[in-house]
Amino acid sequence: MTIKNSILLFLLNLKVGIFKLQKVRFSLGILGFLAAMALIGPWITPYTYYEIHLALKNTPPCSTFWMGTDELGRDIFTRICCGARVSLFIGIVAATIDLFIGVIYGSVAAILGGKMEEFLMRVVDILSSIPYLLIVILLVATMGPGVSTVILALTLTGWIPMSRMVRGQMKQLKSLDFIHAAYALGASHAKIWSRHLLPNTWGSILTMTTLTIPTAIFSEAFLSFLGLGCQAPVASWGSMINDALSALLYFPWRLFFPSLCITVTMFCFNLLGEGIREYFDHQPSIDLMKRTPLYEVKEKQLFSNKNL
Amino acid sequence: MKKILEVEEVDLVICRDNQRVNLLQEMNFSLFEGERLGIVGDSGSGKTLLMKMILQLLPKSVKVTRGKVLYRNKNLLQLSAKEMRKIRGREIGMIFQNPLSFLNPTMKIGIQIGESYRAASPYAGTKEVKTRVLHLLNLVGIDDPELRFYQYPHLLSGGMRQRVLIALALISDPSLVIADEPTTALDTTIQAQIFDIFYQLHKSIILISHDLSLVASFCDRLLIMHEGQIVEEGSPKQLLTKANHPHTQKLIYLLSSLQEKQAVGRVAKLTEHPIISASNFKKHFSTSRGILKAVDGVSLEIPRGMTLGLVGESGSGKSTLGQGLLHLCSPTSGSIYFNGIDLSSLSSKELKRWRKKAQIIFQDPHASLNHRMKILEIIMEPLLIHNIAVNFSKITKILELVGLNQEHLHQYPYELSGGQKQRVAIARALILNPHFIVCDEPVASLDLSSQLQITQLLKTLQRESQISYLFISHDLRMIRHIADFIAVLYLGKIVESGPTQIVCDNPLHPYTQALISAIPQLTLSRKTLQTSRFKKEILTPTHLSRKTTLFSCISKKNPVRQHSPPNDKERHPEHYVALPNQEAR
Numbered sequence: 001m002t003i004k005n006s007i008l009l010f011l012l013n014l015k016v017g018i019f020k021l022q023k024v025r026f027s028l029g030i031l032g033f034l035a036a037m038a039l040i041g042p043w044i045t046p047y048t049y050y051e052i053h054l055a056l057k058n059t060p061p062c063s064t065f066w067m068g069t070d071e072l073g074r075d076i077f078t079r080i081c082c083g084a085r086v087s088l089f090i091g092i093v094a095a096t097i098d099l100f101i102g103v104i105y106g107s108v109a110a111i112l113g114g115k116m117e118e119f120l121m122r123v124v125d126i127l128s129s130i131p132y133l134l135i136v137i138l139l140v141a142t143m144g145p146g147v148s149t150v151i152l153a154l155t156l157t158g159w160i161p162m163s164r165m166v167r168g169q170m171k172q173l174k175s176l177d178f179i180h181a182a183y184a185l186g187a188s189h190a191k192i193w194s195r196h197l198l199p200n201t202w203g204s205i206l207t208m209t210t211l212t213i214p215t216a217i218f219s220e221a222f223l224s225f226l227g228l229g230c231q232a233p234v235a236s237w238g239s240m241i242n243d244a245l246s247a248l249l250y251f252p253w254r255l256f257f258p259s260l261c262i263t264v265t266m267f268c269f270n271l272l273g274e275g276i277r278e279y280f281d282h283q284p285s286i287d288l289m290k291r292t293p294l295y296e297v298k299e300k301q302l303f304s305n306k307n308l
Numbered sequence: 309m310k311k312i313l314e315v316e317e318v319d320l321v322i323c324r325d326n327q328r329v330n331l332l333q334e335m336n337f338s339l340f341e342g343e344r345l346g347i348v349g350d351s352g353s354g355k356t357l358l359m360k361m362i363l364q365l366l367p368k369s370v371k372v373t374r375g376k377v378l379y380r381n382k383n384l385l386q387l388s389a390k391e392m393r394k395i396r397g398r399e400i401g402m403i404f405q406n407p408l409s410f411l412n413p414t415m416k417i418g419i420q421i422g423e424s425y426r427a428a429s430p431y432a433g434t435k436e437v438k439t440r441v442l443h444l445l446n447l448v449g450i451d452d453p454e455l456r457f458y459q460y461p462h463l464l465s466g467g468m469r470q471r472v473l474i475a476l477a478l479i480s481d482p483s484l485v486i487a488d489e490p491t492t493a494l495d496t497t498i499q500a501q502i503f504d505i506f507y508q509l510h511k512s513i514i515l516i517s518h519d520l521s522l523v524a525s526f527c528d529r530l531l532i533m534h535e536g537q538i539v540e541e542g543s544p545k546q547l548l549t550k551a552n553h554p555h556t557q558k559l560i561y562l563l564s565s566l567q568e569k570q571a572v573g574r575v576a577k578l579t580e581h582p583i584i585s586a587s588n589f590k591k592h593f594s595t596s597r598g599i600l601k602a603v604d605g606v607s608l609e610i611p612r613g614m615t616l617g618l619v620g621e622s623g624s625g626k627s628t629l630g631q632g633l634l635h636l637c638s639p640t641s642g643s644i645y646f647n648g649i650d651l652s653s654l655s656s657k658e659l660k661r662w663r664k665k666a667q668i669i670f671q672d673p674h675a676s677l678n679h680r681m682k683i684l685e686i687i688m689e690p691l692l693i694h695n696i697a698v699n700f701s702k703i704t705k706i707l708e709l710v711g712l713n714q715e716h717l718h719q720y721p722y723e724l725s726g727g728q729k730q731r732v733a734i735a736r737a738l739i740l741n742p743h744f745i746v747c748d749e750p751v752a753s754l755d756l757s758s759q760l761q762i763t764q765l766l767k768t769l770q771r772e773s774q775i776s777y778l779f780i781s782h783d784l785r786m787i788r789h790i791a792d793f794i795a796v797l798y799l800g801k802i803v804e805s806g807p808t809q810i811v812c813d814n815p816l817h818p819y820t821q822a823l824i825s826a827i828p829q830l831t832l833s834r835k836t837l838q839t840s841r842f843k844k845e846i847l848t849p850t851h852l853s854r855k856t857t858l859f860s861c862i863s864k865k866n867p868v869r870q871h872s873p874p875n876d877k878e879r880h881p882e883h884y885v886a887l888p889n890q891e892a893r
Contacts, residue, residue: 008688177676181736184634186663187693195689199680204607 023275027268034084034265041081049074049082050233058251067257070243079235080257086147086236087217088265094154099209101155102162107197109163110170111189121167128160140228151290154216162208169201203280210273214266221262237262243251311378312484312512313339313362316798317377320354320361320536331357331370332536339484344506344513346523348559349533350755351726355516358533359488363402364392379484398428401477403470403487408804410473411461418457421445421476428480437468444475447829448505465620467498474505486514491522495621495782500826501773518755520559523542524548528758532556540699562760565787581648582609583776584633584666584744584852589642591628602628605642610744610793613774617791617808619784625800626780630746634666635659646744664694671749673729677721683732684717690740702739710735711767728757734765751786761809763790785827786814796820806883 014305018024042049045066053073063105067076109120136153143149173179173196221238223229230236238259244254320332332354339345349355360366362377364384377384380394387395389743396402406409411422413419421444422437422517432440433618438457445453448471461469470490477485487506491499503526506513517523524544532540532547532555539553551557591603602625610616620626631637633644644651646662646830654662677686688698704714709729725793730750738746747766751759767790769775787794788808795805797818804817815821 005688005692005695008698009685009692177670177672178678180631180636181668181670181676181733182689182693184636184663184666184668185690185693185736185740186660188660191693195692196678200678 018279019275021072021269021275021279023278027271027275030264030268031272034261034268035088037081038084038088041084045075045078047075047078049079049235051075058247058254060251061253068251068253070240070254071247071251072131074233074253076240076257079240080142080237080261083235083237083240083258084261086230087220087238087262090147090150090154090220090236091213091217091265093160094151095209095212097151097155097207098159098162101159103166103205105159106163106166107170107193110167110174110197111170111193113174118169121164124160124163127157130157132157136223136228145228147230147234149224150220153223154219158212158216162205162212165204165208166201169204170197173197173200203277207273207277210269210276214269217262217265229250232243238301309342310338311338312341312380313514314376314378315358315362316378318361318377319373320357320366320370321373322370328647330536332361335361335375336537337531337541338540339512339514340728341483342510342512343529344515344527346527346530347514347516347533348518348520348523348530350518350757352535354536355533355535356488356723359402359514359516362486363396363400376846389645397424397477397482398480399482399484401480401482401485403477403485403490404471405489406493411469413461416443416458416460417445417464417472419481420461421472425479425659439474440479444478445472447478448472448475449501450475466494467501470494470498470502474502478509482511484514485509486516488501488516489518490515492517496784496826496828497621497822499828505635519828520756532559558757562582564758566760566785581612582645583612583647584646585812586629586633587642587645589629589632589644590640591625591632591637592640601625601800603632606797606800606802608795608802608805610776610778612743612776613770614792615770615777615779615790616793616795617787618778618780618795618797619782619787620797621782623799624797626782626797627748629797630668630748630780634668634746636668660694664690664740665742666744666746667740667742668746668748669733669737669750669765670731672731672753673726674721674753676733679721681720682720683712683724686721686732687717687735687739690736694740706739707734709738709769711761725758726754727761730754730758730762731765731781734762735767738769742775744776744778746780748780749782750779752781752783759786766790784812784823786825796823801886802884803886804884810883814883816883 004293019028042124051074053069053071056065056069057071057073059065059069059073065075065077067080069075070079105120106123109117135156137148139153139156143152179192179196181198182196186194187195220229220236221241224236224238225242232239240258241255241262244251244258247254315335315337318332318335318408319330320335321328322331324327331449335358337345347355347358357366357370361372362379362384364387366372372385375385377832382395384392392438406614410416416440417437421441422804424438425437426432442453442457445456448457450468456464456472458466461472464472470493474490477487490506491502494502499522503522506515506526513527515523515527520530520532524547527544530540530544530547531538532553534555540547540551540556540677547556550559553561585608587607589603589606590601593600593602604625608616618626618629632639636646638652648664651659651662659866681689684703687703691698692791703717707714707716711733712728712731716728716732721732724732734750750766751762754762763786766777766779770777778788779787779791791808793806794808794811795802796811796817797803798819804811804815804820811820812824815824
């Protein structure tokens with residue numbers, strides 16, 4: 001491909017419009033803030049996440065300990081910031097690995113078609129029939145608990161829904177005329193994949209990924225809760241919730257803050273996914289019926305005014 | 309005569325972005341008992357909206373701002389939803405455009421029709437319902453109703469499903485039937501059959517269509533709609549002889565230009581060197597029910613700068629043949645020669661280079677353009693694929709050629725109209741300067757006026773750069789308009805072929821005769837098509853019984869002129885007709 005063509009293509013495919021969506025801006029803003037806190041948070045406070053002040057254990061939120069302390073007198077704010085590192089890292093890394101394996105596997109199956117596709121999809125079926133907890137327990141038994149184990153456990157079967165979705169969407173696209181037209185123009189499989197199949201599934205892929213991230217964070221919390229995730233003194237949001245549960249009635253703030261973080265993160269990622277989906281689905285249709293719901297509200301106002 | 313429906317001064321409005329857009333303005337018409345009213349208009353003229361307005365099926369954002377719709381002196385606009393439900397189906401029956409999407413695929417035909425009968429008369433016994441359903445299935449011309457009663461919709465062909473929908477509309481004996489483009493999705497011979505049924509109904513009918521010639525011979529009165537207004541009203545005779553409104557005049561002019569025959573003397577001749585030729589091309593698919601012979605031994609050749617019109621009904625294998633010629637699917641046997649070179653002997657690299665010379669235009673421009681790409685990107689895609697630097701002067705030249713503006717370059721396909729989208733598809737096919745283009749029903753999804761514009765464009769391009777076309781269509785009218793040669797495909801075989809003029813003037817094969825007689829004519833008298841009418845559905849290759857030939861489909865009541873081997877004397881040397889024994893499968 002000539003340089004001129006590549007530059008042209010790049011300019012044509014810039015997707016700036018996505019940042020104009022309120023949902024995307026809002027969720028990216030909050031997620032950015034959380035990420036910033038994860039990076040610089042521990043330096044704001046004079047404490048470290050493993051520093052123990054037994055005399056000050058279970059302090060409620062105050063000016064010295066912004067979110068209080070836990071049962072060993074460790075500063076919860078610092079621990080949440082460090083926990084954010086672990087949780088966000090696990091979420092994003094696991095989702096990214098899922099994305100790559102899933103998209104590649106699904107695309108290969110869809111493009112090859114025939115017997116190869118059948119074989120690849122049966123492999124997926126077999127993998128997905130293995131119970132998830134069994135894999136986790138086996139992994140913990142062989143590798144020992146830790147962040148890498150959690151990531152491995154999450155990605156070992158996590159890419160399966162992605163690959164199924166990608167294969168389904170691409171197969172559907174493959175039967176459309178513009179793909180036939182591209183083949184008639186002499187395009188190769190790779191070019192059709194990169195120019196037609198991928199751009200048309202991008203929306204679903206990104207949406208699915210943004211929804212995988214909170215799931216992964218939650219799974220990590222769940223595994224930590226079971227004691228299979230990261231080990232003390234390393235904190236993650238999940239393990240902090242686990243610790244807080246034992247004294248829920250007496251020191252509820254210990255549960256409140258990490259739960260709030262998980263909730264806000266999940267909400268933001270869901271919102272982001274929704275925004276991405278909206279952006280990619282957005283096709284101003286001339287069809288009357290499809291536009292209807294958007295205008296219903298305004299129209300109601302108008303008609304009520306008229307009646308007055 | 310009594311008026312059954314009166315629409316008085318109705319305005320329809322949609323509100324968008326705080327702006328009110330008028331959709332329909334001053335609708336004023338009435339329908340008498342037993343009258344057949346035709347509503348004709350291009351897409352977007354508001355004819356479907358009008359039907360939905362009468363039935364109160366409008367989306368919520370569309371409001372009637374004034375006027376009345378009186379049905380037997382009841383104002384439909386003021387009825388409650390419950391009262392309206394009693395009118396729909398029982399008093400006013402409706403037939404929709406797409407028969408495929410209006411039947412529940414999980415319900416048996418008989419049960420489905422019976423259900424709506426039961427809604428109308430809840431105390432009917434099982435036996436009564438069944439006899440009523442069978443009676444109706446019989447009425448709409450479904451053979452073996454007992455069998456069909458217990459079948460699911462997917463086992464029926466498109467024409468059959470449309471008949472079922474008609475039965476569904478008639479089940480509670482409504483006094484008014486509204487049909488919205490009832491035959492647009494169907495083949496021409498089936499279209500003629502469906503209109504036969506309508507003719508025998510003796511009910512008040514409102515028929516909505518974009519094809520003036522179709523309704524002109526059928527209806528007692530016509531309304532011409534244009535951009536949300538009724539621009540003209542009158543009997544077909546009035547309209548066809550002295551139309552007042554320029555839009556009606558344009559419609560009639562377009563239609564009559566379609567019917568014009570090509571100048572005599574331009575009988576095309578096969579040259580020595582065809583640009584593309586197929587010899588004994590076969591494409592079979594193996595399905596769960598056996599081998600499907602989509603294309604079964606077709607030989608044809610297309611001379612340089614000429615058009616071969618390939619006509620056949622759905623399921624005749626015409627699209628498969630078109631894709632086979634471009635080597636988009638590999639043939640089961642037989643070979644394709646391009647300029648004398650066998651395509652199957654080319655390596656994949658050579659094949660890619662060859663693809664510059666042969667292109668395809670698809671039926672539905674909506675599906676053949678990638679909606680994530682801007683028009684500029686779509687048009688320059690062929691250049692990207694073949695690593696040719698994008699030259700803007702070339703793109704502007706192509707745009708001019710197909711009649712688009714520079715402004716369109718930065719729009720997305722969904723912002724264009726159907727005709728404009730098809731122009732983009734043509735531009736994409738043209739940018740590599742091909743020698744041969746397969747046009748796979750390029751106008752079937754467009755309005756009549758854009759149909760003619762597109763065919764005109766294709767003709768002009770051919771004259772300027774000597775491109776050869778394979779023009780695939782189910783519409784013999786369109787083929788007759790554009791093609792130099794004609795080939796009639798039936799069940800994967802060519803049954804008749806030759807220069808267009810000769811085949812159309814003197815069709816020798818009964819199938820061709822049926823196709824020609826099913827073309828809607830812009831005349832007042834309703835044609836009697838009985839001479840070569842297919843009584844039953846025409847077989848598709850999925851009906852795999854081996855011994856059926858075309859002749860078993862023809863009504864015994866109307867024996868067709870005996871299909872003897874055509875006499876050589878009355879036949880043009882290039883006029884080929886399949887013999888009866890060659891058709892046996």
